[in-house]
Amino acid sequence: MTCKEAMDLYFSLDQGEPFPRELETHVSTCPTCTQWIQQMDWVLKAYQRSGRYSIPSSMEERILSAIEALDATPPPAPQVSLSPGKWMLPGVFLILGILGVPSSTVFSVFTALPGRNLEVVVPLVLGTTFTTYAAFFIGYNLEWLKKKFLT
Amino acid sequence: MGSDFEIIQEVLHGKRCLYGELVKKYEQQIYALGIKFFHNQEDAEDFSQEVFLKAYQQLHTFRGDSSFYTWLFRIGYFLGLSWNRRKRPAVPIPEDFDIPESSGGPETQHFRKDAIAALRHALEELPERYRICLELYFTFGMTYQDISNITDIPIGTVKSHVFRAKSRLKDLLTGTVAEGPHDL
Numbered sequence: 001m002t003c004k005e006a007m008d009l010y011f012s013l014d015q016g017e018p019f020p021r022e023l024e025t026h027v028s029t030c031p032t033c034t035q036w037i038q039q040m041d042w043v044l045k046a047y048q049r050s051g052r053y054s055i056p057s058s059m060e061e062r063i064l065s066a067i068e069a070l071d072a073t074p075p076p077a078p079q080v081s082l083s084p085g086k087w088m089l090p091g092v093f094l095i096l097g098i099l100g101v102p103s104s105t106v107f108s109v110f111t112a113l114p115g116r117n118l119e120v121v122v123p124l125v126l127g128t129t130f131t132t133y134a135a136f137f138i139g140y141n142l143e144w145l146k147k148k149f150l151t
Numbered sequence: 152m153g154s155d156f157e158i159i160q161e162v163l164h165g166k167r168c169l170y171g172e173l174v175k176k177y178e179q180q181i182y183a184l185g186i187k188f189f190h191n192q193e194d195a196e197d198f199s200q201e202v203f204l205k206a207y208q209q210l211h212t213f214r215g216d217s218s219f220y221t222w223l224f225r226i227g228y229f230l231g232l233s234w235n236r237r238k239r240p241a242v243p244i245p246e247d248f249d250i251p252e253s254s255g256g257p258e259t260q261h262f263r264k265d266a267i268a269a270l271r272h273a274l275e276e277l278p279e280r281y282r283i284c285l286e287l288y289f290t291f292g293m294t295y296q297d298i299s300n301i302t303d304i305p306i307g308t309v310k311s312h313v314f315r316a317k318s319r320l321k322d323l324l325t326g327t328v329a330e331g332p333h334d335l
Contacts, residue, residue, distance in 0.1 A: 066204055
């Protein structure tokens with residue numbers, strides 16, 4: 001084994017990995033490699049030690065207080081989440097209802113009364129209801145809609 | 152007290168105060184990781200708190216496949232990378248730096264100290280992701296496998312980075328070894 005091969009083998013060793021036999025044999029007969037390895041080991045050990053820092057005395061207390069505060073906070077109320085499919089069901093009924101208004105007799109009682117013209121009020125109420133529904137539907141399912149139509 | 156895994160089981164079964172044992176055990180290392188990321192004490196303290204809080208919140212997901220130490224470092228590694236942009240300016244940090252006993256004259260000692268500083272400087276020049284990967288090896292004494300598990304960097308890449316860093320260190324130490332008949 002050449003010195004270069006020995007050093008390459010030494011460089012590739014993992015933490016705490018024992019020297020392979022061929023490296024050990026080489027090092028035992030090569031004072032230069034022995035010296036290199038000693039130097040490297042010394043520097044690496046010193047570098048490791050240089051990475052020790054005094055932690056602020058209050059840090060542990062600070063961490064534990066933060067955890068206590070977290071424990072004391074009541075868990076958030078579970079959110080009712082409906083799947084997009086369940087969201088669409090009332091929408092379908094709503095649209096069917098709106099489409100069915102002209103052929104419906106539900107309002108005949110009102111329209112029979114003199115001076116009760118519902119031509120403006122009914123579309124207004126239904127339009128507002130549908131717009132509100134659409135706004136909630138989009139708001140609650142934004143991510144799903146994005147995935148479905150924008151990607 | 153029992154192993155980390157046993158402590159975690161106890162914490163999950165309601166003995167929450169035992170989490171303090173884990174904080175006490177690893178706060179030094181997590182703080183040091185924070186210093187490696189941000190180079191200032193304030194950020195390192197905020198970082199340590201956040202790592203332990205996150206770990207506490209995710210404790211139920213710890214399966215014990217790896218050590219708690221590795222798991223905690225994984226949380227710290229990704230948090231550190233994501234916080235990188237918001238860091239404050241670097242401030243010199245006092246180190247508990249005790250040079251190991253060694254043989255060698257003052258000149259050799261001087262060379263070695265320079266090599267440590269140069270190694271640190273060489274690591275500073277690397278992209279954050281790889282720099283921390285090398286710090287995990289050189290400062291925290293982690294194995295290639297642990298580093299790969301923590302960082303999601305393939306083990307071969309970790310090995311080659313460590314190899315290159317060691318070769319660089321050897322170059323930095325040129326002059327400290329009296330070269331004999333040597334075929335390097």
